[in-house]
Amino acid sequence: MKRHSLLALLDAYTPENGEEENMYLDMIEFIRKNPDCFKRTLLEGHITASGWVLSADKKSVLLMHHFKLNRWFQPGGHCDGDPDVKSVALKEVWEETGIKDLILAKEGIFDIDIHTIPARKDIPEHLHYDVRFAFQSDKDQQIAVNSESLDVKWIPVSEVAKYNDSESIMRMVRKTISL
Incomplete structure (x- = not known):
């Protein structure tokens, strides 16, 4: 079953108490109930993957507008x-920023989040x-901006809060400090 690898990753992960812990439990329930959870054709929602890319000294993060x-x-x-969420995150970082040479800053899942995507066109x-x-x-790698972004920068x-101070982003900032 495709979902077992993600459920195993989640089983090894310890979320922050509070909101992330609730999202963690909701995510596990969603995965167990939806065999097609990795497909965007599942209109109620789907699994996505992302990369929090830190500089070698962990003092900067690569964000896209x-x-x-x-x-x-x-x-x-x-x-x-694709049920291999880590590979999806790596692919998305490369496609959206041009950065290819990445190493894990932390084994396993770094963070989880459930967020609402607004309706547009034919997508609810x-x-x-x-x-x-x-x-x-390495911050010296060349950055490439693609059609999904207005800008990409370290x-x-x-200073991340000046760009996005949502709890979702600020939780990852807090976790960065403890890496």
Whole structure:
């Protein structure tokens, strides 16, 4: 069963108490109830994967200014049927930033988040069940902006709140400090 590898990753993960812990339990329930959880054709929601890319010294993070949402986020996207969420996160980082040479900053899942994606065109409002991995990269790698972003740049971790102060992002900032 495709979902077992993700459920095993989640079983090895300890979420923060409070909101992330509730999302963790909701994500496990969603995965167990939905065999097609990795496909975006599941209209109520689907699993996504993203990468929190830190500089080698862990003092900066690579964020993209999302074209459709007009906000700064970590790179990530749809699994499109692929249950290997870490590979999906790596692929999304490369596609959205041009960064290829990455190493894990932390084994296993770094963070999880469930967030609502607004309706647009023929796609109803739905949930993204995002599985996040922490990577490290050399800041000297060339960055490439693609059609999904207005900009991509390294931002000092201490200044992330100026770009996006959502709890989802700030939770990863807090976790970065303890890496």
